[in-house]
Amino acid sequence: FDYRGYGRSQGKASERGLYDDGRGALAWLKNRGADQSDIIYFGRSLGAAVAVQMALEAPPKALILESPFTSVAAMGKRHFPILYRLLGWLIAARYDNGEKMPRLKTPLLLIHGTADSIVPASMGKELFALAPEPKQLYLIEGADHNDGHYLHTSHYWQTWRQFLLRASPRRNDGT
Numbered sequence: 001f002d003y004r005g006y007g008r009s010q011g012k013a014s015e016r017g018l019y020d021d022g023r024g025a026l027a028w029l030k031n032r033g034a035d036q037s038d039i040i041y042f043g044r045s046l047g048a049a050v051a052v053q054m055a056l057e058a059p060p061k062a063l064i065l066e067s068p069f070t071s072v073a074a075m076g077k078r079h080f081p082i083l084y085r086l087l088g089w090l091i092a093a094r095y096d097n098g099e100k101m102p103r104l105k106t107p108l109l110l111i112h113g114t115a116d117s118i119v120p121a122s123m124g125k126e127l128f129a130l131a132p133e134p135k136q137l138y139l140i141e142g143a144d145h146n147d148g149h150y151l152h153t154s155h156y157w158q159t160w161r162q163f164l165l166r167a168s169p170r171r172n173d174g175t
Contacts, residue, residue: 001025003050013046015095022050026058037061040164043068045119045145049095052104059106062167064160066111067145069119070098070126101130108135109163111156113143136163 003021004011011017029039039060043051048068055063069075072095108131112124121139128137138159140148149156 001028003047015049018046018050019053022054023057026054040064040167042066045069046095049097052097052100055104055106056100059104062107062109062164063104064109064111064163065124065127066148067113067116067119068097068110068124068127069095070123071096074098074123075119097127098130101127102132104131107163107167109138109159110135111138111140111148111159113140113145113148113151115142116145118145134166 001021001024002009003013003018005013009021026039030036036058040062041051041054041060042064043049044066045068048065051063051065052068054060108128110124110128110131112119112121114121116124124139125137128135136159138156140152140156143151
């Protein structure tokens with residue numbers, strides 16, 4: 001789905017609005033018969049913040065985050081240090097993934113490029129350190145913010161597959 005202000009969706013992005021969009025997507029799935037215990041959340045960059053929030057509200061079978069940031073404050077300080085010191089208090093959005101990570105109750109795969117020029121890999125490593133087990137960190141050597149799955153396509157999808165197999169053990173009925 002595209003959340004407000006992105007892709008084909010209209011509106012303006014806000015923290016509350018994006019979380020509401022995540023809730024709407026989950027409601028859409030459940031209205032079509034999806035079982036919460038079979039749902040896997042995936043979020044990239046800003047979408048990772050939405051996926052983390054949804055994982056706290058309605059824990060999925062597994063959570064996959066790619067290029068997540070620790071918080072808007074940390075991103076502001078990194079990219080606009082002087083401006084952020086002067087005007088940071090005006091920013092309403094927090095997207096504080098760092099504060100939320102210790103409360104996760106689902107298997108986590110965290111993926112981050114080591115050469116990410118937008119969200120540094122150190123933020124991904126920090127979030128990974130804060131998350132409870134079970135968890136897995138996949139650092140993609142040399143990958144920037146948007147090209148990890150292109151640089152190491154085979155290993156990227158193999159990591160996904162292995163993680164999902166561990167997160168979804170076969171039941172006694174063979175499914």
